Amino acid sequence: MTAPESLASATEAGSDVVRVGILGCGNVGASLVTLIRDHADIIRSRAGIRLDVTRVAVRNLSRDRGLDLPAGVLTNDAEAVVRDPNVDVVVEVIGGIEPARSLILEALKLGKPVITGNKELLANVGKELFDAAEAAGVDLLFEASVGGGIPLLRPLRESLAGERIRRVMGIVNGTTNYILTRMTEEGSSFADALAEAQSLGFAERDPTADIEGFDAAAKAAIIATVAFGAKVVAGDVYREGISDITAADIRAAADLGYVLKLLAVAEEVRTGAGADTSTSLAVRVHPVMVPADHPLASVRGSFNAVFVQGDTVGDVMLYGRGAGGGPTAVAVLGDLIDAAKNLHSGAPGATLGTLARKPILPIDEVQSQYYLTLDVADQPGVLAAIAGVFGRHGVSIQSMQQKGEASEAHLIFVTHLAREAAMTATIHEVRELDPVQRVGSVLRVIGREG
Numbered sequence: 001m002t003a004p005e006s007l008a009s010a011t012e013a014g015s016d017v018v019r020v021g022i023l024g025c026g027n028v029g030a031s032l033v034t035l036i037r038d039h040a041d042i043i044r045s046r047a048g049i050r051l052d053v054t055r056v057a058v059r060n061l062s063r064d065r066g067l068d069l070p071a072g073v074l075t076n077d078a079e080a081v082v083r084d085p086n087v088d089v090v091v092e093v094i095g096g097i098e099p100a101r102s103l104i105l106e107a108l109k110l111g112k113p114v115i116t117g118n119k120e121l122l123a124n125v126g127k128e129l130f131d132a133a134e135a136a137g138v139d140l141l142f143e144a145s146v147g148g149g150i151p152l153l154r155p156l157r158e159s160l161a162g163e164r165i166r167r168v169m170g171i172v173n174g175t176t177n178y179i180l181t182r183m184t185e186e187g188s189s190f191a192d193a194l195a196e197a198q199s200l201g202f203a204e205r206d207p208t209a210d211i212e213g214f215d216a217a218a219k220a221a222i223i224a225t226v227a228f229g230a231k232v233v234a235g236d237v238y239r240e241g242i243s244d245i246t247a248a249d250i251r252a253a254a255d256l257g258y259v260l261k262l263l264a265v266a267e268e269v270r271t272g273a274g275a276d277t278s279t280s281l282a283v284r285v286h287p288v289m290v291p292a293d294h295p296l297a298s299v300r301g302s303f304n305a306v307f308v309q310g311d312t313v314g315d316v317m318l319y320g321r322g323a324g325g326g327p328t329a330v331a332v333l334g335d336l337i338d339a340a341k342n343l344h345s346g347a348p349g350a351t352l353g354t355l356a357r358k359p360i361l362p363i364d365e366v367q368s369q370y371y372l373t374l375d376v377a378d379q380p381g382v383l384a385a386i387a388g389v390f391g392r393h394g395v396s397i398q399s400m401q402q403k404g405e406a407s408e409a410h411l412i413f414v415t416h417l418a419r420e421a422a423m424t425a426t427i428h429e430v431r432e433l434d435p436v437q438r439v440g441s442v443l444r445v446i447g448r449e450g
Contacts, residue, residue: 016044018340019054021087023078023103024094027325028117028144028332029056030065032091035333047337049344055081057094082107089339091332092116101125108132108140113339113349115332117144123218123234126225130352139342139349141335146172146219147304149327150320154334156226156308157352163310165227167267169446170306171299172219174322175203175210176242176262178302183250184259185300190245202302212241216264216285223306224266224283230358232266232283238363240286249441252373252412256399258289258445259297265446269361280361289371289445364421369398371414373440374430378409382435386411389433393426394418408437414445 020036022029036043036051044050056069057078075081082090082103090107092100092114100121107114109132116122122129122145133140143153156165171177175197182193194211197203209215217237224232242262253260266283290297295317299305304322309315321327342349376382383400390397396416403410415423423442431439 016048016344017050017052018344019052019086019088020091020336020340021055021057021081021084021089022053022091022093023057023081023100024092025056025058025065025067025074026093028093028328029091030067031325031329032093032332032336033067033069035329036336039333043337047341049337049340051336051340054086055084057081078103079106082112083110087112088343089113089115089336091336092118093332094118095120097121097124101129104129104140105132108136108138111136111138113139113141113343115139115141115144115335115339117142117328117332119145119215119218119222120234122225123221126222126233127231127355130355133349134353137348139335139339141339142222143335144328144331146222147306147318147331148174148320148322148324149330150304150306150318150322151331151334152306152318153222153226155316155318156223160308160310160313160316163313165268165308165310167265167309168223168227168306169263169265169267169296169309170318171261171296171304172223172264172306172322173210173213173216173262174302174304175207176213176216177299177304178202179211180242180245180250180260180262181300183245183247184254187247187250189247190243211243213239213262213285216262220264220266220283220285223264224281225355226352227266227308228268228281228358229352229356230281231355232281232360236281236283236360238284238286238366242287244441245287246441249443252441253289253371253443254292256289256371256412256414257292258371259292260443261288261290261296261299262286263288263290263296263446269366271361271365278359280359280365282361282363282366284363284366287443289443364419364424366420367417368420368423369415369417369445370395370423371412371441371443371445372427374411374413374436375438375440376409376411377435377437378404378407379435382409382433383411385433385435386430389429390415390426393422393429395422395426 179193182188217239221232305319395418399414401412
């Protein structure tokens, strides 16, 4: 088979050339090809290599992608791209589990570094891929899988490699953050904010993956794996979405000095005491009431931000656009340059090493503050009965507000730190009290005690 003409002319070819095969040419893939072409001089001056897009696999050869690619570069045979001896590095941006998994494993087996932004794949079968890269001694880099163009995973892997990270939490889904921002700033209902997000292209026609937290949970699994060097998969992540959030919840949060955000949280939790002390990981995604003066509270619209807390470094926040073809392609290109430099110099690929087996703390054992609303009959002894239930389950009340007219009252509680299981039991018993007409919203609160 004759190799296709590449983006570089034959007269420019040299020993500094690293030939790239790209699997997929949608928004991210097309943006990547453009960046490689437009930034060729910058890449060469900074990295000492030249990237040459040799093959690009697509589903539809007739679709116009707005790219001036030489004849023969495009193909609909992804396996041929991986196996092509004229491809040195493989970039996977097709998404999904298969055929992405098989293609990546084949590339690694052939000794070819791989760059991917496939969060679904990494969150479910990442360990298999990491082990394959380790065995082959080549790079498997995936900065674009979390946070789009925000440099997050590389700082966790490299800059903070010597730090004891305690918690990583952040806004990692732009769709839900846009919806909550509109509800907060414009008073929009959830349905109206979602419809607006869809009209602007921030939300898919089927928004389930975003609004129910599946996308954020996959990213949380990847963050936890990198930050704590442990095998964490999407199924380990406790997940709640934002579809039940109401305008009343948003207003109540504001009255109490909070802003509602959907957060991904991954943290080390120590349990027991003395010789019986053990460490587990708690990884979860759910709506959170964040103090209005916390840096994450000011992250608006479709932007993402991740807050890293370490023993020595303290608090570090990374902020930027978390999605979009251009920003995501920038993250892919950064990984591609790193892999190409390692390959060109003969250096071994960067890997995660051996992933530890760390227990995942069940959500029932996680501690948080809570916000709870109750509609009750306004009669003597109600508050005492409710407080008694809280006390029996070891849940301490930080504050309580009462609103209402005539014979009905609306009670708003914020608790001190409490175990999830204790709070669940409290809610169950409170619901059985005769004066309690309705248990309303139950939301976690973060930032002041935990």
